[in-house]
Amino acid sequence: MGVHCRTSRDVCSIDNPFMTGRRQNHDRWVAWPLKIGMWLSAGLLLGGMVLVFVHPPESSSSNLNTADFLDALVQLRLPLGEGLLYAGIMMLISTPVLRVGAAVVTFIAERDWKFVGVSIAVFVVLLLEIILSLQ
Amino acid sequence: MSVDSLLLAFGGIVAGTFGALLGLGGGVFLIPFLVLVLNVPMHQAIATSIVAVIATSSTGAAMNLERHMVNIRLGMLLETTTVAGAIAGGLTASMLDAAVLTKVFGILLAGIAAMMAVSGKLNTMDRATGGEKEVFAGEYYDDATKSSVLYTVRNIGPTMIISLLAGNISGLLGLGGGIFKVPAMHLISRVPIKAATATSNFMIGVTAAAGAFIYFAEGHLDPHIAAPAALGVLLGSFFGIRLSRILKADVLKWVFIVVLLATSVQLITRS
Numbered sequence: 001m002g003v004h005c006r007t008s009r010d011v012c013s014i015d016n017p018f019m020t021g022r023r024q025n026h027d028r029w030v031a032w033p034l035k036i037g038m039w040l041s042a043g044l045l046l047g048g049m050v051l052v053f054v055h056p057p058e059s060s061s062s063n064l065n066t067a068d069f070l071d072a073l074v075q076l077r078l079p080l081g082e083g084l085l086y087a088g089i090m091m092l093i094s095t096p097v098l099r100v101g102a103a104v105v106t107f108i109a110e111r112d113w114k115f116v117g118v119s120i121a122v123f124v125v126l127l128l129e130i131i132l133s134l135q
Numbered sequence: 136m137s138v139d140s141l142l143l144a145f146g147g148i149v150a151g152t153f154g155a156l157l158g159l160g161g162g163v164f165l166i167p168f169l170v171l172v173l174n175v176p177m178h179q180a181i182a183t184s185i186v187a188v189i190a191t192s193s194t195g196a197a198m199n200l201e202r203h204m205v206n207i208r209l210g211m212l213l214e215t216t217t218v219a220g221a222i223a224g225g226l227t228a229s230m231l232d233a234a235v236l237t238k239v240f241g242i243l244l245a246g247i248a249a250m251m252a253v254s255g256k257l258n259t260m261d262r263a264t265g266g267e268k269e270v271f272a273g274e275y276y277d278d279a280t281k282s283s284v285l286y287t288v289r290n291i292g293p294t295m296i297i298s299l300l301a302g303n304i305s306g307l308l309g310l311g312g313g314i315f316k317v318p319a320m321h322l323i324s325r326v327p328i329k330a331a332t333a334t335s336n337f338m339i340g341v342t343a344a345a346g347a348f349i350y351f352a353e354g355h356l357d358p359h360i361a362a363p364a365a366l367g368v369l370l371g372s373f374f375g376i377r378l379s380r381i382l383k384a385d386v387l388k389w390v391f392i393v394v395l396l397a398t399s400v401q402l403i404t405r406s
Contacts (some may be wrong), residue, residue, distance in 0.1 A: 015224060026183055027201070027203055027205065027207065028200065028201060030200055030207060031196070031197045031200035034193045034194075034196050034200070035197045036198035037193055038190075038193045038194055038197060039368065041190075041365070042136040042366060042369050043367050045362045045365060046366060047168055048358070048362060049140070049362055049363065049366070052359070057293075071309045082358065083377045085358035085361075085362045086245035086358055087354065087361070088358075088362065088365075089186060089350075089351075089361055089362070089365070092186060092189055092190060092193070092346040093186060093189055093348060093351070094344075095189065095340070095344075095345055096192065096193065096341045096343070096344040097341075097344055098342070099193075099196070099341070100341060102311050103207065103211060104325060106207075113209055115211060115212075115334060118211050118212055119216055122211060122214045122218060122341065124216055125215075125218050125219075125222075126218065126341060126344065126345055129218075129222075129345040129348070130344075130345060130348045133345070133348045133352045
């Protein structure tokens with residue numbers, strides 16, 4: 001008999017031959033980009049909100065589209081507060097893409113080629129959708 | 136900090152709590168709040184809601200992955216059909232009568248709620264025996280019952296078809312697909328409700344990400360609205376995930392049924 005999870009943070013090594021402790025350890029690999037994206041974007045958004053509150057912009061640059069945003073970024077036209085808000089939102093919406101990338105790496109480490117293919121397919125479709133939307 | 140920012144953060148906390156708890160993302164709660172309470176234009180409300188879904192998904196998935204609640208393989212497989220459905224949704228949107236579709240799905244949700252209500256306790260302790268589909272087998276520790284839950288996943292084909300429809304519908308009706316995916320995983324594939332909501336949380340961020348870039352590219356994303364809402368959602372998601380750990384699966388199922396019925400009424404009246 002194998003060992004079942006005894007606490008919520010246990011790496012379970014169970015009877016099921018397909019559900020190994022190694023596989024469950026890889027759950028944490030996929031969690032890392034999510035955690036980094038979450039904390040980084042929360043910090044940027046909070047910093048941006050504080051700066052916008054302390055130094056309200058003379059004219060708000062709300063609702064920039066991607067082209068305007070990139071243009072403003074290159075020319076450093078955005079006030080720091082608003083720049084941080086946009087950076088935080090960009091970081092947040094990019095996090096799931098990074099997560100799919102992490103899943104590809106995890107499945108490669110597990111040599112699970114079927115799921116390497118599945119996750120690459122999701123990654124490619126997602127990137128294509130993003131590239132098309134930005135044009 | 137303006138009153139509106141505080142209200143946005145409060146709305147975000149409520150949406151994040153229920154979104155993370157039920158694997159829905161929170162759009163069902165946040166969009167009516169933004170439109171009806173704060174008079175935010177619909178396009179901006181949907182764009183903010185999509186950012187909120189990503190915030191819920193990222194926080195919820197990060198916390199659930201640490202505790203092995205997410206079935207990554209099942210989630211990745213269902214994502215392929217959800218993304219295909221979302222693309223098809225964009226293509227078929229102009230061919231279908233949105234009002235009729237909204238009513239049909241409203242009635243469908245009421246039916247799903249009834250099915251969930253009459254479904255008995257699932258036998259989740261089936262032992263894995265090495266079949267092809269047991270590549271999706273999972274195990275997690277349930278804090279509410281202080282026991283380990285081992286489960287296998289069945290009938291993946293029909294659940295993939297429903298995920299395709301969920302992707303399609305989320306594009307057509309501005310709904311998160313979680314409201315269809317969680318019952319499909321639970322009722323058809325016999326995934327325990329806690330693992331189903333955790334796996335749904337994991338998936339919805341990816342579907343939402345593509346939509347978020349589209350709304351950003353079109354200039355609908357207002358950072359002054361999205362930022363406080365997203366911060367509220369991030370905080371609310373922490374509460375939602377912690378709540379999901381201590382709630383018993385039956386209680387979680389009944390909360391889900393109530394939200395299904397409320398969404399069903401909302402859709403039918405909207406149509």
